[in-house]
Amino acid sequence: MTIQRMDNVLIVVDDLEAARSFFIELGLELEGETQVEGPSVDSLIGLKDVRA
Known part of the structure; x- marks a missing residue:
């Protein structure tokens, strides 16, 4: 079975870079990257001090 797409x-992770590396090692391909943070993101996710 092949993963067609993830959406x-x-x-939630403590180390974003380590998580990114882990998924790349699994064979997933990084298509793009951006960083979002702030009160609106905290509210949307339901956690405090989110950086994604």
Whole structure:
């Protein structure tokens, strides 16, 4: 079975760079990258001090 696509997956981690490296090692391909943070993101995710 091959993963066709992943969409809107939220995984809370302490080390974002380590998590990114882990998924790349699994063979997933990084298509783009951006950083979002602030009160509106905290509210949307339901956690405090979110950086994604």
